[in-house]
Amino acid sequence: xxxxxxxxxxxxxxxxxxxxxxxxxxxxxxxxxxxxxxxxxxxxxxxxxxxxxxxxxxxxxxxxxxxxxxxxxxxxxxxxxxxxxxxxxxxxxxxxxxxxxxxxxxxxxxxxxxxxxx
Amino acid sequence: xxxxxxxxxxxxxxxxxxxxxxxxxxxxxxxxxxxxxxxxxxxxxxxxxxxxxxxxxxxxxxxxxxxxxxxxxxxxxxxxxxxxxxxxxxxxxxxxxxxxxxxxxxxxxxxxxxxxxxxxxxxxxxxxxxxxxxxxxxxxxxxxxxxxxxxxxxxxxxxxxxxxxxxxxxxxxxxxxxxxxxxxxxxxxxxxxxxxxxxxxxxxxxxxxxxxxxxxxxxxxxxxxxxxxxxxxxxxxx
Numbered sequence: 001x002x003x004x005x006x007x008x009x010x011x012x013x014x015x016x017x018x019x020x021x022x023x024x025x026x027x028x029x030x031x032x033x034x035x036x037x038x039x040x041x042x043x044x045x046x047x048x049x050x051x052x053x054x055x056x057x058x059x060x061x062x063x064x065x066x067x068x069x070x071x072x073x074x075x076x077x078x079x080x081x082x083x084x085x086x087x088x089x090x091x092x093x094x095x096x097x098x099x100x101x102x103x104x105x106x107x108x109x110x111x112x113x114x115x116x117x118x
Numbered sequence: 119x120x121x122x123x124x125x126x127x128x129x130x131x132x133x134x135x136x137x138x139x140x141x142x143x144x145x146x147x148x149x150x151x152x153x154x155x156x157x158x159x160x161x162x163x164x165x166x167x168x169x170x171x172x173x174x175x176x177x178x179x180x181x182x183x184x185x186x187x188x189x190x191x192x193x194x195x196x197x198x199x200x201x202x203x204x205x206x207x208x209x210x211x212x213x214x215x216x217x218x219x220x221x222x223x224x225x226x227x228x229x230x231x232x233x234x235x236x237x238x239x240x241x242x243x244x245x246x247x248x249x250x251x252x253x254x255x256x257x258x259x260x261x262x263x264x265x266x267x268x269x270x271x272x273x274x275x276x277x278x279x280x281x282x283x284x285x286x287x288x289x290x291x292x293x294x295x296x297x298x299x300x301x302x303x304x305x306x307x308x309x310x311x312x313x314x315x316x317x318x319x320x321x322x323x324x325x326x327x328x329x330x331x332x333x334x335x336x337x338x339x340x341x342x343x344x345x346x347x348x349x350x351x352x353x354x355x356x
Contacts, residue, residue, distance in 0.1 A: 025265075026338075027258055035200075051204065053201070061198055065284065069166070072282070073181055085243060086248065091286060094231075098291050
């Protein structure tokens with residue numbers, strides 16, 4: 001477990017440092033994800049240890065957003081002042097984005113005949 | 119009564135209380151979610167946030183004091199994001215095969231997210247500060263906050279709008295896609311990840327590894343696409 005955790009943290013650390021140093025429009029952890037992916041591709045597989053740690057962390061991914069979500073309490077006043085445009089824009093735009101994106105992807109994968117089955 | 123007061127003071131000076139409460143609230147919310155047939159109305163992130171905010175308001179605790187404890191959970195967000203490489207690697211054959219569809223959906227999805235948010239809020243009379251804080255709502259918080267800053271908005275408001283968008287996407291995404299008759303797991307995951315970043319990805323992972331892998335990929339790609347497209351689009355509108 002320690003080996004996998006160290007590798008994950010190292011990828012994130014390199015990711016955070018390079019995105020900052022090069023001023024890339026990418027969050028450090030996403031760059032870390034790319035690095036870990038490259039590592040796995042070079043290694044040619046995922047170790048059992050890494051599978052266990054990653055699956056463990058990802059199975060509770062939703063929990064990790066709770067502390068940031070509680071930050072909503074800092075903006076009650078601002079949200080209250082313009083609640084209508086904000087609420088309508090969030091709901092309608094999110095639904096529209098999901099529908100349009102899925103529709104385009106569905107259409108293109110079906111046409112080219114290599115639809116990833118699901 | 120004095121002793122109770124002392125215990126309360128002690129609890130407020132250690133991270134243990136708010137860390138434990140965060141875990142308890144989430145597990146309780148998860149239990150409720152499963153008990154009620156996984157109805158999207160009881161999204162566990164939303165329920166936990168509501169319960170915790172209510173608790174903090176009732177006890178008069180500041181967000182800063184709460185975060186002293188909760189930061190240990192928050193910290194794991196970075197490593198967990200790195201871990202999204204694992205489902206992506208396992209599903210890479212599928213990703214490689216649909217590379218063209220991915221690029222096209224990403225472009226259309228990213229533009230839709232930005233343009234519809236700005237358009238709708240503008241039509242309903244939102245202020246310019248709100249518009250620039252709302253525009254990058256679909257991408258993961260650190261990137262969204264950076265973009266908002268560039269446009270002259272309020273990064274801390276953006277953080278909240280990003281979280282709300284994530285919760286909304288996790289709530290309505292699966293139901294909406296089923297209603298639209300889209301069963302293709304890759305398309306479902308990619309759409310949820312594009313519109314609602316990490317919180318959507320967390321939901322997509324529960325639906326299956328294929329949708330989880332495509333959602334994680336979409337989250338990363340849309341962070342990049344929005345950071346490039348939004349400032350360009352903003353320059354055209356304003």
